[in-house]
Amino acid sequence: MERHIITKSHYLYNFCDDICYKSKNLYNYSNYIIRQEYIFNHKFTGFYQLDRILKEKNQVDYRRLPNQTSQQTLRLLEKDWQSFFAANRDYKENPSKYTGKPRLPKYKKKQGRHIAIFTNQQCEIKDGFIKFPKSSEKIQTRVKENLAQVRIVPGGNCYIIEIVYQIEVPKKFSEIKNAISIDLGVNNLAAIVNNIGLKPVVIEGKIIKSINQYYNKEKARLMSFVGGRGNSNRIISLTEKRNRKIDDYLHKSSRFIIDYCKENSIDTIIIGNNPGWKQKVSTGKVNNQKFVFIPFKKLINQIKYKSEEKGINVKVVQESYTSKASFLDSDNIPEYKVENNEKHTFSGRRIYRGLYKTKAGILINSDCNGAYNCMRKVIPKFSLEEGIEGVGLHPVRLIPSLRQSNKGNLINFDKIYNTF
Structure with missing residues (x-):
């Protein structure tokens, strides 16, 4: 993975800030839909159903973000809910592993930002630069091929652009020698x-x-x-x-x-x-x-x-x-076992x-x-x-x-x- 730190003086700062702000708005709007359905009807709204609802409503942030970036935000939200359900099931079986009962995925802060993801179908590498969709912005990279995705991660007063690429992983050793x-x-x-x-x-x-x-x-x-x-x-x-x-x-x-x-x-x-x-x-x-x-x-x-x-x-x-x-x-x-008071x-x-x-x-x-x-x-x-x-x-x-x-x-x- 290749990382670029984007400070306020960087030419890409405003672009990153705008994208991550819209991603946050979409995350919160979608999370509201899921929470309401889960709290009142005890049903979970999955990715495909949520994607269809947002398209039908012509939701503003969903529309303004690049299409696959919007969908990646929804997939991250779905993953957060799946983690909640998995933790909740495990909590019922092993409550001692947790400091408290798992809670529903929270909303992002009103003035906060959320990660934005671009797929390899959206971004292209040309002449040593990665070009972003729905924009003229681009960033220099050392990655030549096998691009997987590009992530813009909020970092407080800066943003971090992570360029993820695939490499060939060698076969692991089957037995322990050294x-x-x-x-x-x-x-x-x-x-x-x-x-x-x-x-x-x-x-x-x-x-x-x-x-x-x-x-x-x-x-x-x-x-x-x-x-x-x-x-x-x-x-x-x-x-x-x-x-x-x-x-x-x-x-x-x-x-x-x-x-x-x-x-x-x-x-x-x-x-x-x-x-x-x-x-x-x-x-x-x-x-x-x-x-x-x-x-x-x-x-x-x-x-x-x-x-x-x-x-x-x-x-x-x-x-x-x-x-x-x-x-x-x-x-x-x-x-070590919590219930075992035996001294050794x-x-x-x-x-x-x-x-x-x-x-x-x-x-x-x-x-x-x-x-x-x-x-x-x-x-x-x-x-x-x-x-x-x-x-x-x-x-x-x-x-x-x-x-x-x-x-x-x-x-x-x-x-x-x-x-x-």
């Missing part, structure tokens, strides 16, 4: 261990902590001027800048992980993750804020779609008790921040210990004797960069140093 396991965290964004005898790697997480720390401090200062109004253009701009910085760092980190896998013939990525961990975390006000402000799900999704391009399998496992169990002592790793004992324990001490007194990086235990959940027979000899206990810390090195390596690091 694998890495990732433990996600705050100070260490990702602790990466492997089963092929390489030294573990830790991606620095304090970069995101620093970005969030400045954001929280500056936002609090600006909020003191805003008072009860709750928002301002400067706060919106600050939030956008913070989000772009974090997105950039997550993309660099996920790209490093994928390139690392390709360099070392890795066929499987194992990621530790706990559903709802941000809602249930209780580590104090300051630490909670640091943890919740790190978009781990976004990082996982980036790793997933980038690994698909390279034919690498991704397995997400529950990481309950992986930080408490001792990998070197081959402790049993139980599954383990051979080792964490003695300092970042250090785990085994039963035999061996010190291992605590995040690496957690990552190795995540690997054991997928590869039960994996142990220290099977491919790791000492080098797997203490990692190298790095900050990933996308700049090419003079030696032609895939990744050049801004900063590398040893840690525990």
